[in-house]
Amino acid sequence: MSGATKINVRVSEIVPLNELVTRFKFERTDGGQLPTFSGGAHTVVEMKDEDRTRLNPYSLMSDPADRSAYTISVRRDDEGRGGSLFLHQKVKVGDEMVLSNPVNLFSLDLRAKKHLMIAGGIGITPFLAQIKQLDRNHGNWELHYAARSEDLASYARELKSEHPNDVHVYYDVKGEAINLQHLLDGQPLGTHIYICGPKGMINWVRGTAKELGWPREAVHYEEFLAPKPGKPFEVKLAVSNKVIEVSENESLLEAIERAGVDAPYLCRGGACGQCETDVLECDGKIVHRDHWLDPEEHASNKKIMPCVSRFTGKMLVLDR
Amino acid sequence: MTIQFNDETFRDDYSFRNSAWAIKRFPFPFDKDDYMYSVNMEPHAGGREGSVFDNRFDVDEHYVAEMRDRAMVLDQDPLRCQSLPHMTLAGWDLLELIMEAKSEDYPDLFELHRDGDKWRWINKPMGIDDTFTFLDETTLPYGPMEYITRQTQGDFAVLDQRDDNLWMDAGMITTQADWSLDFDIGMNFFEWHAPVPLAHEKGIFVRALKYLLNIQQGSPARRLNWTMTVNPLLDTSPENYHKWGVQKTTLTPENLGSKQHLRVELQTFFRLPRSNAMVFPIRCYLCAFQDLMSVPKWGRRLHRVIRDLPEELPVYKGFAANRPMMLDYLSKFDDGLPTSPGIWPEVKTEPALQM
Numbered sequence: 035m036s037g038a039t040k041i042n043v044r045v046s047e048i049v050p051l052n053e054l055v056t057r058f059k060f061e062r063t064d065g066g067q068l069p070t071f072s073g074g075a076h077t078v079v080e081m082k083d084e085d086r087t088r089l090n091p092y093s094l095m096s097d098p099a100d101r102s103a104y105t106i107s108v109r110r111d112d113e114g115r116g117g118s119l120f121l122h123q124k125v126k127v128g129d130e131m132v133l134s135n136p137v138n139l140f141s142l143d144l145r146a147k148k149h150l151m152i153a154g155g156i157g158i159t160p161f162l163a164q165i166k167q168l169d170r171n172h173g174n175w176e177l178h179y180a181a182r183s184e185d186l187a188s189y190a191r192e193l194k195s196e197h198p199n200d201v202h203v204y205y206d207v208k209g210e211a212i213n214l215q216h217l218l219d220g221q222p223l224g225t226h227i228y229i230c231g232p233k234g235m236i237n238w239v240r241g242t243a244k245e246l247g248w249p250r251e252a253v254h255y256e257e258f259l260a261p262k263p264g265k266p267f268e269v270k271l272a273v274s275n276k277v278i279e280v281s282e283n284e285s286l287l288e289a290i291e292r293a294g295v296d297a298p299y300l301c302r303g304g305a306c307g308q309c310e311t312d313v314l315e316c317d318g319k320i321v322h323r324d325h326w327l328d329p330e331e332h333a334s335n336k337k338i339m340p341c342v343s344r345f346t347g348k349m350l351v352l353d354r
Numbered sequence: 355m356t357i358q359f360n361d362e363t364f365r366d367d368y369s370f371r372n373s374a375w376a377i378k379r380f381p382f383p384f385d386k387d388d389y390m391y392s393v394n395m396e397p398h399a400g401g402r403e404g405s406v407f408d409n410r411f412d413v414d415e416h417y418v419a420e421m422r423d424r425a426m427v428l429d430q431d432p433l434r435c436q437s438l439p440h441m442t443l444a445g446w447d448l449l450e451l452i453m454e455a456k457s458e459d460y461p462d463l464f465e466l467h468r469d470g471d472k473w474r475w476i477n478k479p480m481g482i483d484d485t486f487t488f489l490d491e492t493t494l495p496y497g498p499m500e501y502i503t504r505q506t507q508g509d510f511a512v513l514d515q516r517d518d519n520l521w522m523d524a525g526m527i528t529t530q531a532d533w534s535l536d537f538d539i540g541m542n543f544f545e546w547h548a549p550v551p552l553a554h555e556k557g558i559f560v561r562a563l564k565y566l567l568n569i570q571q572g573s574p575a576r577r578l579n580w581t582m583t584v585n586p587l588l589d590t591s592p593e594n595y596h597k598w599g600v601q602k603t604t605l606t607p608e609n610l611g612s613k614q615h616l617r618v619e620l621q622t623f624f625r626l627p628r629s630n631a632m633v634f635p636i637r638c639y640l641c642a643f644q645d646l647m648s649v650p651k652w653g654r655r656l657h658r659v660i661r662d663l664p665e666e667l668p669v670y671k672g673f674a675a676n677r678p679m680m681l682d683y684l685s686k687f688d689d690g691l692p693t694s695p696g697i698w699p700e701v702k703t704e705p706a707l708q709m
Contacts, residue, residue, distance in 0.1 A: 039572040069571055072630040098628065135571045141630040143516050144440035167628075170489075171443065251517050300568060308568055 039135040041068065045127050046103060055156060055188045056122055059105045063130055067101040071136035073164030074256070077104060078134040078302060083120050086284070086292070090117040091303050093160040094136060098167050104133065107188060109156040115263050115283045139305050140230065140256035142167070147224030149175040152212065152239055154231020155182070158189055160256060161230065178212050180204040180235070214242050229255040259304040259323055261285035264344045270351045271295060272314050286340035290354060297340065297354055304342040311338050311352050318347010356462065359418040359479055370586035372645055376415055380641045381406045382697045383578040383618050387658040391553040393562050398576035398622045402698070406620055407576070410455040411506060412637065413463065418479050420507050420529070420588065427528040427589050433536045435500050437512070437524035444512050444524060445499030446489055447626035448633050452502050477505055499524055508637030515630055520566060522546055529588040529638045531581045531617060532672065537592070551666040566623055566632065574624040582673040583617040586640045605676050610683045611644035614676070616656070643683065651694065651704040653687030660684060
């Protein structure tokens with residue numbers, strides 16, 4: 035079976051935080067303990083939405099040492115393919131669901147003398163777990179958190195009251211912004227930067243750090259791509275000898291799975307590389323949307339990451 | 355299951371012996387009549403009952419003697435155990451993993467009692483009964499990695515994962531096939547594998563690293579590796595080459611069957627949950643040629659594998675000089691009959707030697 039090991043859970047609490055974000059708490063259906071994890075890890079939530087199965091990754095935000103429950107916070111995406119809407123609208127307390135074992139693609143570098151965290155919007159969630167982990171080990175950290183408004187800044191109040199000196203919050207509506215140049219300039223040697231937020235923020239911080247001469251290895255970031263909808267297309271799977279139709283609101287990976295073909299995956303967000311698939315024939319254009327393949331590989335049309343990428347054209351044949 | 359622990363040595367008088375039980379479960383590494391490097395990894399999720407694959411950390415009749423040998427090595431050379439400062443959390447991960455696994459898999463030998471952070475660990479074969487505070491180093495006689503690996507067979511490389519690579523940042527290495535933790539500490543996956551011939555050209559390490567980086571919590575993997583050792587030596591380290599290297603010249607046609615050992619490493623890979631590091635246990639099993647020859651299938655196959663190896667491998671593995679003498683010995687156990695696929699001895703179905 036593909037993906038990480040599965041855990042059967044029950045939804046034990048649903049808390050709306052603001053008009054966009056809702057928190058979900060899961061406990062094991064057998065009453066046992068959940069695996070411990072490292073701050074920055076995510077879980078893949080399996081959603082049975084009528085005849086289709088959705089698998090979406092969400093950062094674990096609970097205390098990694100608390101093995102009684104996992105919590106995630108989900109931002110409603112009205113433009114997306116429906117995973118967050120399903121969680122917001124259809125999931126009720128008591129429902130049974132399936133999670134994957136934790137997977138960490140946004141791990142702390144434990145060599146760091148200081149961890150400088152930069153969050154944008156819902157990108158706050160992995161930092162909540164990392165902060166709990168670091169506090170237990172007396173780690174040195176500082177958080178800069180930008181949100182649209184006070185109402186939409188999930189957990190800002192709690193963070194600020196628990197860590198008044200280490201947490202800095204910026205509100206767009208008040209015209210506040212992180213003074214990045216100044217912030218990065220003033221850091222002690224051995225500091226590592228972590229960024230989780232919208233693509234623009236990630237590029238801004240990475241670019242500024244690069245200009246200021248930060249080593250590449252000291253800048254960490256996580257951006258989950260939700261697979262974007264797109265025009266339907268047809269794909270031939272050579273190994274399993276099937277022709278499948280990828281509909282507007284499903285990813286290529288989901289369509290492969292729906293056809294009963296077991297394809298490898300982990301993050302389902304274009305980051306981990308696990309689902310990399312060889313392209314045998316391509317008469318058309320692959321719409322690459324992943325962070326995994328390098329620009330040369332994208333240009334070659336020899337590889338595709340079916341979790342997020344799509345295709346337009348006459349014929350695409352995959353080695354699957 | 356009750357294990358009778360051997361009173362034996364891996365040095366000086368070499369009283370190490372495999373019982374009939376140990377020979378039957380020896381992890382013979384060749385699944386066909388020829389051998390080449392490959393990414394031969396599979397899930398480490400149990401195996402044939404009683405085999406070395408059955409449990410997460412195999413405990414066998416050599417346990418107590420191996421731990422005694424490790425203590426002697428560490429006494430003479432403390433640098434065989436090292437842990438860079440950022441790896442302490444991974445050490446706790448490893449301690450937890452081993453204590454949970456052993457107490458679940460061998461409840462008659464090991465017990466773990468947890469009351470929050472207060473843990474009590476009982477290791478009956480070694481006569482240990484310790485109480486300590488989880489994640490508090492000051493409550494253990496050694497660091498967490500050293501503490502638990504002084505009580506667990508096999509070497510342990512603890513690898514930090516960062517920058518899409520694995521880094522040898524901690525380890526307990528006393529039963530190694532001629533490599534040095536003190537030399538490799540801080541190196542990345544490609545650096546510490548640099549001396550291996552042929553495999554780089556085949557792209558083995560690029561693929562192996564990709565596989566390892568994606569190993570997930572709760573889904574460990576394993577593979578077998580092998581080499582040759584004259585005399586049942588656990589410590590074949592570069593640091594002590596002056597002591598054991600010369601022993602390779604003591605082989606004669608008369609003593610080869612008892613002195614020449616096939617050395618097999620059961621290598622496993624586990625994701626460590628709190629640190630997101632990896633642990634790479636390398637468990638060494640030794641078997642004298644004369645004991646291997648008691649299994650007709652293994653006799654036939656070992657001759658064919660050793661005979662047909664490309665020259666680079668015996669040179670790298672350090673048995674090129676003794677290979678002709680080995681082949682003279684092994685050829686007497688190869689009657690040319692076909693062998694069944696797979697590593698298992700198949701003593702009931704495989705015909706006896708026809709010569």
